[in-house]
Amino acid sequence: MNDRPEVELANRNGRLHPAQRGALLDLTFWLTAAVVITGLVVTVSLALVATTAGEVLGTVVPLLAITGWFAFVCWRRLADAFGGRLAVVTGWTHDFGTARLTDEYPIGLHRSPEGFKSLESFTLRAGGRTYPLERKLRERIRPEQVNTVLIAPRSKVLINVLPA
Template sequence: MTTAEQAEVELANRQGLLHPSQRKTVLDGTFWVAAVLAAAGLVTAVVLPVTAIETRFGPGLASAGVVAALGPAIPILALAVWFGIVCLRRLADVRGGRLVAITGWTHDFGTQRPDREYPVVLFTRLSRGLNEQHFLKAGGKQFPLYRSTHLRERIQPERTNTVLVTPRSKILINVLPA
């Protein structure tokens, strides 16, 4: 991203808006997997009982047979609805375009545990392979920074930063110096 594009993104974010180039952050692979699973679940929840009813019981269907045929479809339908809700929340974040700003002094604790709640906290955990995993905690939500190395580089510890998050799906969008 060029300096001019970065300035345009920061200006939109400071106004509380999601820049069009940041939509792919919200509509990422997780969104598309959830959309496919929601669609497949809805199709399966409809097709499974229909095929079970037609093949097992024929035209003279008893009420007990209907319950047995619908049994497997109910959990599948519940999962499909849940995946659909996840997708709708992300779509609402993209369409609404408004961001939640959490501004505060950024404390960098390194590998130590924070002793109390702070507005913005940086910390590092060591995994079993002694790899460092960086996290940002803002507004009571913890965000892993291993996916977004550009955000990890932008966060300036021991100064005031503004963390921008989507309101419904709570996805970390950007970090700006306040």
């Protein structure tokens, strides 16, 4: 999906291609949306049966605050998915191997070795944040060269990696 010419062209222009919306509207988004809907239903139900102000303050207000937080998380994903602009970090990509990642380079790669009950995993650090690096993106990045990393600005999700 990320290697199609029209996707790469959109990304090089700092925009999210519609084919990439699935990276933001994934299982995490839908589970969060389900929590928001459930929270609203439970909050309204409790508000309707509450008989005192104490019941409202003690149960309804905290539930509404928690539901509001999950709604904010959903809004950030939706705004990134349909707002279309991406944060772009371009620069030298250093492969730290298994050493600790630092912000010495614009983009850093880290490998966590395979261990007892764990698989080898890769992370990428760009723009002061660390992101898990899935296999498809790991295959696209070129260590010890200049790369471009594209990130959804509100939800902080790694969208694509382009060799520069």
